[in-house]
Amino acid sequence: MNITQEKVDNLNTILKINIEPADYTPRVDKAIKDHAKKAKLPGFRPGMVPAAHIKKMYGKSILVDEINNLLSDSLNNYLEEQKIEVLGQPLPKTDDTREYNWDFADNFEFNYEVGLAPEVDVDFSSKDKLTRYVIKVDADTLAERTKNIRRAYGKMTNPDVSADDDVLYAQLEQLSPDGSVFEGGISETTSVRLDQVTDADVKASLIGLKKDDVVELDIQKAYGSDAAKIAGLLKVDEETAADLKSKFRLTVKNVNRLEESDLNQEFFDKLFGEGNVTTEEGFTAKITEELEGMMQQDAERKLQDDIYNYATGKAQFELPDEFLKRWLKATNEKLSDEELADGYADFAKNLKWTLISNKIIRDNGIEIKYDEVFAVAKQRLDAQFRMYSPQPLTEEQLGQYTVQYLQNKETANKIFEEVKALKVFDYIKSVITLDDKETTNAEFAKMNA
Incomplete structure (x- = not known):
């Protein structure tokens, strides 16, 4: 076998691989014998099929497989021995139009395109400068986080009238264009969190409500057309939520309020372990x-x-x-x-x-x-x-x-x-x-x- 390299430029080369019968015959003969031992053919006992019979029936396909295996092994060994660093894998040249008889006596030549890894020339030193940001929490974020933690450990109450950040446990019913309840439309009892309502006017209409109050809700406006939030609220898929044009009747069933936990030792111990924060x-x-x-x-x-x-x-x-x-x-x-x-x-x-x-x-x-x-x-x-x-x-x-x-x-x-x-x-x-x-x-x- 002979492998030669024809360099195109610093990043591309062509590998030419010439294979003679002496290179592939031992591999093909062994593969045929192995196949004969495993073959189960009518008229022959298992493992007793003559190699000549296997060669006659499957010889060309075995030859093709072994040539491909030989090519793969030879390419990999050559690249490793020559210490050639490649990118991707070698590609057979597509303009090769030669045809072979595959009659166990052919001399084969295969050409492969190879992409070469470049010489990497990049060094770093103290002259190279970048900014490393040190983030300090702002007052609003700290206050919001503190509020959420205190509410997580707080208690639930049921005030008479809704206020900002309360949760309305309510019935939502889809309305027809004339304002009547749409028969067969969406009807869901759900929790409406006021802190998730993004439109100021809609939120204002939901503050000051008490049990059994009824208001009309423009649900797309309330949530800024956020399909995921609307889908979760109404228990529908996001595609349906995105296409909704109807308004909804909201009937308050209850007002829920999560009171913030007191900043006392019991609260500190629950959060950080006994005595770690006082x-x-x-x-x-x-x-x-x-x-x-x-x-x-x-x-x-x-x-x-x-x-x-x-x-x-x-x-x-x-x-x-x-x-x-x-x-x-x-x-x-x-x-x-x-x-x-x-x-x-x-x-x-x-x-x-x-x-x-x-x-x-x-x-x-x-x-x-x-x-x-x-x-x-x-x-x-x-x-x-x-x-x-x-x-x-x-x-x-x-x-x-x-x-x-x-x-x-x-x-x-x-x-x-x-x-x-x-x-x-x-x-x-x-x-x-x-x-x-x-x-x-x-x-x-x-x-x-």
């Missing part, structure tokens, strides 16, 4: 710390996005774009030309980031260890379980679930890539200059809108 100032400090911790995760994600964009913009290397487009089409049969055109820029950017990350990992001897992958997987599972159960798992249970979780190869690879990315981000953050800038969560939200 004053209102300590409570506020804890809530502030919790909020700013969550907000800082948002700031960290933004910093990672900024590093990604900065690094891929700084990278001064090209990709074999035309080859990669052909490869994407070849490996994704349903990918349309329009989808390829729209999505290729993002694909190329992600590929650049992968090449940059690999260079940083390689040049700096960064290792990704199993215990690091295990720790991140464990964190992810712990967060998932806490979403559904207030009672956390024991360390032993969490460890057992993590072991099972990582037995899935696809999952394990995903966590590995996540740890790898975090290490790359940490490295870049350690060498560039990060200018810390304080901002409020409201300002930060506007910045990322």
